[in-house]
Amino acid sequence: MTLNPEQLRAAMRAWTSGVAIVTAAHNGEQHGMTVNSFTSVSLDPPLIIISLQGDSRTREFVEKVQVFGVNILSYDQLEIADRFAGRTPESQNRMAGLETETLVTGAPLLKNGLAAFDCRVTQSIKVGPNTMFVAEVLAARGTGEGQPLIYHNRLYHKLAE
Numbered sequence: 254m255t256l257n258p259e260q261l262r263a264a265m266r267a268w269t270s271g272v273a274i275v276t277a278a279h280n281g282e283q284h285g286m287t288v289n290s291f292t293s294v295s296l297d298p299p300l301i302i303i304s305l306q307g308d309s310r311t312r313e314f315v316e317k318v319q320v321f322g323v324n325i326l327s328y329d330q331l332e333i334a335d336r337f338a339g340r341t342p343e344s345q346n347r348m349a350g351l352e353t354e355t356l357v358t359g360a361p362l363l364k365n366g367l368a369a370f371d372c373r374v375t376q377s378i379k380v381g382p383n384t385m386f387v388a389e390v391l392a393a394r395g396t397g398e399g400q401p402l403i404y405h406n407r408l409y410h411k412l413a414e
Contacts, residue, residue, distance in 0.1 A: 270352040272330075274337045275303055276322040276348070276361045277314035283348045283361045286311040287338040289404065290385075291323055299390040301372060307382035315374065316385060317359040320358035328400040328411040333363070356392035368395025 268289070276285035290304035303323065305312035315321045326334055336347050352364040356371040360411035363369065403410040 266406045268402060272326045272334045272402040272404050272409070274326065274333070274363065275305065275311055275315070276324060276353075276363065277311055277318060278359065278361050279314040279317050280316075283353070284310045284314055285295050285324075285347055285361075287334055294387065298385070299393075300375070300387060301370065301390055302385060302387050303343045304380065304383050304385045307384060309405050312384055316377065316384065318360075319374040320360045321374070321386070321388070322360040322362040322373060323370040324363040324366045325395065326363075326368050326402040327365070328402045328409075330363075330366065330402060331409050332374070334402055334404075334409065356394070358391060366395070367397070367399045367401055368393065 270289050273291045274285050274290050275291075276283065286305070286309055288303055288305065290302075292302055294300040294302055301323065303321070305315060308309050333351065348361065353361040354364055356362060356369070358371050358373055360371055362371065371391050371392040372384050372390050374388050375386040378385045378387075400411050403412065
């Protein structure tokens with residue numbers, strides 16, 4: 254019996270997570286996308302994993318330059334989350350008008366988020382139509398302070414006090 258993708262999508266709505274945007278640059282262009290497949294693997298060495306859609310421009314950039322940024326959004330950045338979640342076409346500059354910075358690799362990082370990670374790919378693995386990237390975190394900023402943007406059941410939320 255094969256699992257229907259819609260059944261899996263519906264069940265995955267029960268998974269609550271923060272909102273992360275992966276950003277990359279190639280040949281003077283910047284791009285990014287919202288991801289829910291981001292996790293820490295190891296603190297020593299500092300490794301994380303992300304998974305990117307096989308047909309996305311962000312995945313293409315990461316494969317070419319082998320570096321990327323991960324940006325953890327605050328509740329105040331809900332509009333940015335929507336912009337990077339595909340409501341803005343792949344062909345448009347989703348980063349237009351946003352303040353960015355670089356740390357070590359040159360990957361663009363969004364300013365004013367809760368945290369940011371500057372990463373270098375150490376391994377890439379094709380998984381179905383997607384690519385999973387294992388990466389070493391070369392620099393990070395953030396303290397955990399602030400109100401995170403939470404995603405659950407296709408809606409954004411904030412933590413209750």
